Amino acid sequence: MTISLEQAQTIVRAALEHGTEQGFQPLTVAVLDTGGALVALGRQDGSGYLRPDLATAKAWGILGMGINNRALAARAADSPDIYTSLVALSGGKIVSVPGGVFIRDAQGTLLGAVGVSGDASLNDEAAALAGIAAAGLVSETGAEG
Amino acid sequence: MTISLEQAQTIVRAALEHGTEQGFQPLTVAVLDTGGALVALGRQDGSGYLRPDLATAKAWGILGMGINNRALAARAADSPDIYTSLVALSGGKIVSVPGGVFIRDAQGTLLGAVGVSGDASLNDEAAALAGIAAAGLVSETGAEG
Amino acid sequence: MTISLEQAQTIVRAALEHGTEQGFQPLTVAVLDTGGALVALGRQDGSGYLRPDLATAKAWGILGMGINNRALAARAADSPDIYTSLVALSGGKIVSVPGGVFIRDAQGTLLGAVGVSGDASLNDEAAALAGIAAAGLVSETGAEG
Amino acid sequence: MTISLEQAQTIVRAALEHGTEQGFQPLTVAVLDTGGALVALGRQDGSGYLRPDLATAKAWGILGMGINNRALAARAADSPDIYTSLVALSGGKIVSVPGGVFIRDAQGTLLGAVGVSGDASLNDEAAALAGIAAAGLVSETGAEG
Numbered sequence: 292m293t294i295s296l297e298q299a300q301t302i303v304r305a306a307l308e309h310g311t312e313q314g315f316q317p318l319t320v321a322v323l324d325t326g327g328a329l330v331a332l333g334r335q336d337g338s339g340y341l342r343p344d345l346a347t348a349k350a351w352g353i354l355g356m357g358i359n360n361r362a363l364a365a366r367a368a369d370s371p372d373i374y375t376s377l378v379a380l381s382g383g384k385i386v387s388v389p390g391g392v393f394i395r396d397a398q399g400t401l402l403g404a405v406g407v408s409g410d411a412s413l414n415d416e417a418a419a420l421a422g423i424a425a426a427g428l429v430s431e432t433g434a435e436g
Numbered sequence: 437m438t439i440s441l442e443q444a445q446t447i448v449r450a451a452l453e454h455g456t457e458q459g460f461q462p463l464t465v466a467v468l469d470t471g472g473a474l475v476a477l478g479r480q481d482g483s484g485y486l487r488p489d490l491a492t493a494k495a496w497g498i499l500g501m502g503i504n505n506r507a508l509a510a511r512a513a514d515s516p517d518i519y520t521s522l523v524a525l526s527g528g529k530i531v532s533v534p535g536g537v538f539i540r541d542a543q544g545t546l547l548g549a550v551g552v553s554g555d556a557s558l559n560d561e562a563a564a565l566a567g568i569a570a571a572g573l574v575s576e577t578g579a580e581g
Numbered sequence: 582m583t584i585s586l587e588q589a590q591t592i593v594r595a596a597l598e599h600g601t602e603q604g605f606q607p608l609t610v611a612v613l614d615t616g617g618a619l620v621a622l623g624r625q626d627g628s629g630y631l632r633p634d635l636a637t638a639k640a641w642g643i644l645g646m647g648i649n650n651r652a653l654a655a656r657a658a659d660s661p662d663i664y665t666s667l668v669a670l671s672g673g674k675i676v677s678v679p680g681g682v683f684i685r686d687a688q689g690t691l692l693g694a695v696g697v698s699g700d701a702s703l704n705d706e707a708a709a710l711a712g713i714a715a716a717g718l719v720s721e722t723g724a725e726g
Numbered sequence: 727m728t729i730s731l732e733q734a735q736t737i738v739r740a741a742l743e744h745g746t747e748q749g750f751q752p753l754t755v756a757v758l759d760t761g762g763a764l765v766a767l768g769r770q771d772g773s774g775y776l777r778p779d780l781a782t783a784k785a786w787g788i789l790g791m792g793i794n795n796r797a798l799a800a801r802a803a804d805s806p807d808i809y810t811s812l813v814a815l816s817g818g819k820i821v822s823v824p825g826g827v828f829i830r831d832a833q834g835t836l837l838g839a840v841g842v843s844g845d846a847s848l849n850d851e852a853a854a855l856a857g858i859a860a861a862g863l864v865s866e867t868g869a870e871g
Contacts (some may be wrong), residue, residue: 292582296452296480307441325583326616327775328485332477335441341472357752357774357844372802372809372822373847380779380818462647484647485617489670512662519662528670530661554647557663586742586770597731618775622767625731630763 294394295322299331300406302394306422307333308316310410318409318418321346322394325403327354335409342408348384349391349406349415355381361433363387390415393431394423402428420423438469439539439548443571444476447487447539447550451567452478455555463554463563464494466491467539470548472499487553489542494536494551494560506578508532535560538576539568547573583614588716589621592684592695595667597623598611600700608699608708611636612684615693617644625699629708639681639696639705642714651723653677658702679695680705683721684713692718727828728740729838733861734766735829737829737840741857742768745845753844753853757829760838762789770844778779783819784826784841784850792814796868798822825850828866829858837863 317335319342320351324330327350334343353360353402357379364387367374368404377385389412394402405422407415423430444467455463462480464487469475472495479488498504500523503511509532512519522530534557539547550567552560561577568575589612600608607625609632614620617640624633643649646667648656654677657664667675679702684692695712697705706722713720734757752770754777759765762785763777768776788794791812793801801821802809812820824847829837840857842850851867858865 296478300478301761324485324616326485326614326618328616329477329488330478330479331443332474333445334473334475340469340471343474350778355774355776356780357772357777370823370847372799375813376775376783376818376821377780378818379813379816380783381776385776482647484645486642486645486667486671486675487647488644490667493666493670509662520665521721523665523669526669528666528668531666533660586768590768612773616767616775619767619778620769622764623735624763624765625733630759630761633764 292400292402294322294330296330298391301426303331303333304420305425306407306418307335309418309421310335313414315410315414315418317341318407318415319346320418320422321350321406322428323350323403323406324349325352325354325401330403338409345386346406349386349408350399350404351406352381352385353391353393354404355384359393359431359433360387360389360391360409388412389432390419391425392416392419395429395431397429437546437547439467439475441475443573446477446571447567449479450570451550451552451563452480454563454566455480458559460555460559460563461469463552463565464488464491465562465567466495466551468492468495468498468499468548470546475548476481483554490531490551491551494531494553495527495549496551497530499549500529504576504578505532505534505536505540505548514528533557534577537561537564537565537568540574540576542574582690582692584612584620586620591716593621593623595715596695597625598713599708599711600625605700605703605704605708608697608705609633609636610708611640612681613637613640613644613693613696615644615691617641619644620693630700634700635676636696639676639698640694641696642671642675643681643683644694645674649721649723650677650679650681654663665701667690678702679722680709681704682709682713685719685721687719702726727835727837729757729760729765731765732798733863736861738768739859741842741853742770744853744856745770748849750845750849750853753842753850754781755779755853755857756841758782758785758787758838758841760788760789762786762834765838775845777849780842781841781843784821784867785839786841787816787820788826788828789839790819794828794866794868795822795824799830821849824867825854827851827854827858830864830866832864
């Protein structure tokens with residue numbers, strides 16, 4: 292079970308709209324399936340050319356480790372060495388700052404992850420949450436209640 | 437001057453619809469700007485996880501060399517050695533088979549390229565052409581009249 | 582939906598037993614989930630140290646492209662150029678010879694793939710088939726009826 | 727002299743069972759021979775797709791340097807520069823945190839190493855020790871008495 296193209300396109304569209312409405316810097320949004328492969332990506336005009344790789348990496352890293360980016364950040368703080376190894380091992384596709392968010396269905400089944408890059412990382416994350424909500428799906432960032 | 441997100445999303449949507457209408461295998465469509473960076477990507481359910489890289493490579497290679505894929509294929513036939521070097525130099529992002537198509541505006545200005553992967557390469561190319569036409573833009577494959 | 586560890590371990594064990602019973606050269610068997618990540622691997626004593634990468638690649642390539650290795654071989658024969666690009670793009674993880682086999686459940690849902698390396702490729706494939714059958718699952722090689 | 731497939735499979739099975747009994751997060755266990763090549767690997771359902779690479783790296787790095795991971799961590803603390811170089815040189819396959827353990831026979835002969843990833847690193851290490859003990863072999867972590 293993994294995210295469908297239609298769900299992924301809804302997430303991209305709604306996340307980008309959220310950024311526009313909030314006056315964020317131009318964003319790039321990437322939606323990955325549970326295996327870490329791209330399903331949909333959109334980059335707003337003016338969003339830099341590294342943003343597709345960075346948005347993808349934010350989602351890829353949390354899926355690859357199976358832990359959210361706040362947990363990744365906690366490990367990086369505990370042990371900078373392991374973080375350095377993970378970054379090298381993954382070719383840079385581990386990113387501990389907010390903006391990579393797990394996507395689950397109402398039953399809690401993991402469907403994939405979304406990564407957003409372009410503005411401050413909490414704004415990136417807010418756009419991801421708006422995208423996931425628009426698709427009627429459930430977010431997990433590690434900052435929940 | 438480069439392709440806009442809105443144009444790129446139209447190309448992705450229309451190329452995928454063309455594949456569905458024609459009964460093609462599930463496709464992946466990638467639209468790149470003139471600098472070779474992704475603007476929009478969509479992967480249909482069931483399209484393999486290497487397809488995003490392959491669709492991207494089809495567009496990246498023609499942009500990087502500034503020649504269409506039929507011209508790339510002619511060079512590969514003339515001089516297999518240079519083709520091997522190009523493939524290695526680019527990490528595989530040179531692909532000579534059809535499915536990577538330049539996107540130009542009505543005045544002939546280059547806006548980017550689209551790459552399609554998933555079915556036989558002439559079908560991939562047909563989907564790319566349908567996508568570019570739907571955006572009101574002009575295609576260049578090397579097979580033109 | 583993807584292969585479980587228990588199913589993957591059954592496949593590894595039974596594929597290796599098949600090789601031993603048939604007097605094959607020492608084998609390595611790798612089972613990957615639908616996203617292309619290892620679930621279980623076993624390398625018999627005396628199987629060379631490149632065999633884990635090669636067995637993994639046989640399964641990874643068919644999953645990544647979504648076509649079996651006979652179809653991969655047909656494309657490579659049609660267009661050696663695309664095969665060269667795919668090999669480079671995937672870091673060598675495209676292998677067209679037999680020995681990579683899709684794993685499906687009774688309903689036809691894709692669960693992953695197994696790759697076997699160590700003996701002649703049709704023997705590798707026979708071991709893969711024996712492993713999948715032992716797990717009560719369904720094989721797809723492209724050589725079916 | 728190196729670890730046999732049968733010993734390696736016992737280590738994988740017992741290490742995973744230890745994790746299940748202790749209520750650890752889903753684990754991945756990799757057993758490497760003295761040359762640094764995989765002999766057996768098992769990934770529990772739900773263990774992230776980067777875990778096979780990370781578990782393998784934990785074992786590969788200590789074998790490659792010939793020092794245990796506490797000694798690696800001490801060097802990293804003494805000289806962060808050399809650690810950075812080692813990580814880059816090995817493509818991330820140097821990991822200083824616990825979870826990579828040397829495997830020796832009763833006479834002290836080195837047979838290989840096991841790497842475990844999925845939970846906190848001391849829990850990963852505990853699973854590795856349980857696996858090695860189940861195979862009747864001797865562990866070396868650098869934390870010994």
